[in-house]
Amino acid sequence: MRVTVKLFATFRKGRFDMEVRIVPPGSTVSKIVKDAQLPESEIGILLVNGRHSDRTRELADGDTVAIFPLVGGG
């Protein structure tokens, strides 16, 4: 199935802004994070189709996943 992956902020460096990925049916958000080789400890907000989601969420064909780094400074 096809999943659109959008990366934000620092995650774009050396990767991409937006890409369409082919992944096996039943893949979760976690697989997208691993495939993009994003550092686990830096993952902040995850969106699926513009709504807040988590790593265990199972994706459907045509979904869009957006991944943001953890921002915590003051």
Added chain:
Amino acid sequence: MYLLTHAQGDLFPWAAQVGAAERFQLRLGQIEEAALELGLMPARYQRNRQTLSVPDQLRLHRSRVVIVGAGGLGGYIVEELARLGTGTLVVVDPDTFEEHNLNRQILASPANLGVPKVDAAAERVGNVNPAVRVIPVRSSFSRSNGGDLLSGADAVVDALDTVTARMDLAHACRDLGIPMVHGAIAGWYGQMATQMPGEDISRHIYPSGKEQRGVETRLGNPSFTPAVVASLQVAEVCKILLGQGRCLNGRMLFLNLLDMEFLDMEFEEVPIVPGAAPGDPG
């Protein structure tokens, strides 16, 4: 009578405010409140009009805001809330100024390296707007002192720098039913969100909740990012205190100043605490 005779039209000049405080042995803030109650706008706020009316200004004067963290975000937040005319500011931070604060923290200067941040905040407000009362609290926010620190607050500002403390603050505000405005920064990036009574945004702003710090440990923070996010937070606080406009609850904002992208993201659902209505400013 003194106030009315020293008014200039519907404005009350600063010199008259100082004169009245000396004559009646009252605090400048008490004179400010009396003038506002008479429908007089202290002249220092004249350019707040017509964004803020005299009744709005009186409401701000009677408001109490707790700012947790007096670093990059907190310094600007204190400055802006004081100039706005917020009556009481409780500023909470355990730290003193260090050299690496100088690139961005508005209260930091070479002269006050080693000075407690909350003391610098109180001194600054004393210079900028002495009618505002500052209560400096030189300690860390924690679950144990949260209830005391936040007691009586009309709004709370999250200007902290660790995820755990931010989560604790969000939970304390949720339990007390006090609106809270969250802001965080890292390099060119920032995020903010507002939690109204009856809501809990903690799992949305930090879904994992495991990591203590974010990418700011690598990126640092330049001068402009805290100023931008702090200003957005103060705008939210102003609306909360006045009950005006549309706040950023039920969604969050992610800022990317490098590409000038501002993303407004809705939460899937904001968990509701029984007994409180979402969006009710309390």
